[in-house]
Amino acid sequence: MSGIYIHIPFCKQACHYCDFHFSTSLKKKEEILDAILQEIVLRKADWQEEPVETIYFGGGTPSILSNSEIETILQSIYENFSVVNTPEITLEANPDDLTKERIIALAQTKINRLSVGVQSFFEEDLQLMNRAHNADEAWQSLETARTYFDNISIDLIYGIPGMSMDKWQQNIEKALTLGVPHISSYALTVEPKTALASLIAKGTIPMPDDGEAHEHFLQLMQLLKQNGYVHYELSNFGKPGYFSQNNTAYWMGKKYMGIGPSAHSFDGVNRSWNISNNTLYLNKIQSGILPSEKELLSLNDRYNEYIMTGLRTMWGVSLQKVQNDFGEKYLTYLLKNAQKYIQSLQLVIENNVLKTTAEGKFFGDGIASELFMVD
Numbered sequence: 001m002s003g004i005y006i007h008i009p010f011c012k013q014a015c016h017y018c019d020f021h022f023s024t025s026l027k028k029k030e031e032i033l034d035a036i037l038q039e040i041v042l043r044k045a046d047w048q049e050e051p052v053e054t055i056y057f058g059g060g061t062p063s064i065l066s067n068s069e070i071e072t073i074l075q076s077i078y079e080n081f082s083v084v085n086t087p088e089i090t091l092e093a094n095p096d097d098l099t100k101e102r103i104i105a106l107a108q109t110k111i112n113r114l115s116v117g118v119q120s121f122f123e124e125d126l127q128l129m130n131r132a133h134n135a136d137e138a139w140q141s142l143e144t145a146r147t148y149f150d151n152i153s154i155d156l157i158y159g160i161p162g163m164s165m166d167k168w169q170q171n172i173e174k175a176l177t178l179g180v181p182h183i184s185s186y187a188l189t190v191e192p193k194t195a196l197a198s199l200i201a202k203g204t205i206p207m208p209d210d211g212e213a214h215e216h217f218l219q220l221m222q223l224l225k226q227n228g229y230v231h232y233e234l235s236n237f238g239k240p241g242y243f244s245q246n247n248t249a250y251w252m253g254k255k256y257m258g259i260g261p262s263a264h265s266f267d268g269v270n271r272s273w274n275i276s277n278n279t280l281y282l283n284k285i286q287s288g289i290l291p292s293e294k295e296l297l298s299l300n301d302r303y304n305e306y307i308m309t310g311l312r313t314m315w316g317v318s319l320q321k322v323q324n325d326f327g328e329k330y331l332t333y334l335l336k337n338a339q340k341y342i343q344s345l346q347l348v349i350e351n352n353v354l355k356t357t358a359e360g361k362f363f364g365d366g367i368a369s370e371l372f373m374v375d
């Protein structure tokens with residue numbers, strides 16, 4: 001196995017743009033933690049032979065847990081699975097949870113990578129998105145974290161309505177000043193049924209502009225390249241040696257096991273996902289039943305996933321692999337449909353690998369969907 005993902009489904013407050021699974025009520029926190037420990041044991045038999053190379057606490061907001069709660073989960077993983085000697089263990093953390101005392105205490109646990117949800121260093125952006133932290137906490141938490149953690153990633157959001165190019169550049173430059181070795185950056189997207197969607201519908205917040213987001217993305221690529229970051233996935237930039245091992249394994253199609261409400265798993269052939277409801281998750285686990293549904297992936301599904309992830313990463317889509325794993329029909333279909341993007345210089349074939357160019361990267365997901373094999 002490659003990795004274990006633990007979903008912590010709690011947040012202090014709801015960010016306006018978010019459609020992940022979480023609850024702002026902490027009433028069931030203890031019960032969910034117990035259930036997570038039970039799920040680890042329930043899944044033990046299925047995955048016991050596989051060495052665990054990465055452990056990832058995501059959410060939600062995993063830093064809402066105390067250090068002893070995090071250590072209890074880690075202890076259970078170590079007791080029930082075979083963990084390699086130097087696993088990458090990531091904790092997603094929000095700046096308001098990262099006081100100096102907390103960072104020092106976290107550095108004494110097995111956590112060796114922090115992924116900090118900064119999103120912006122500007123107060124007005126944080127308020128527009130309803131983040132729980134302020135600009136000062138974003139900066140202070142990272143200054144301190146840099147002293148105690150070597151491997152730190154931060155998230156930044158671009159394409160926020162009203163964000164000028166100059167302000168976006170300042171955001172990137174602050175990250176560079178802090179010297180964080182990994183940056184994940186996403187365009188603000190308007191998901192259905194979020195507070196952001198309703199605020200836009202009421203005219204309170206303007207709709208994010210795709211053209212501005214594209215300009216921000218080009219600036220991000222340029223500045224990070226100049227500063228030695230490798231653009232290894234559409235939304236991820238890392239200094240050499242600091243790519244996310246957890247996410248890279250996912251993009252490479254390795255197995256992973258998701259624990260907790262809404263967590264997804266991949267056993268090498270099929271995907272499954274836990275129910276996205278804390279109460280129903282608890283009920284099932286307390287009855288000794290895994291609360292998951294399984295999807296059998298067809299050949300088309302597997303081809304489409306490979307195209308999607310391949311075009312998002314710097315490793316691209318191996319034409320040899322398409323031929324070997326999916327056959328001549330898929331390769332011919334791919335090459336025929338890729339032609340117009342090769343001509344518009346958004347895709348390129350190098351060493352028998354199809355990749356997005358710098359011009360095509362921002363549009364990679366849309367291009368990939370045009371190359372999908374539809375049933």
Ligand code: SF4
Binds near residue numbers: 010020061094
């Ligand atoms: S902290 Fe993260 S998971 Fe929680 S509401 Fe905000 S974006 Fe969503």
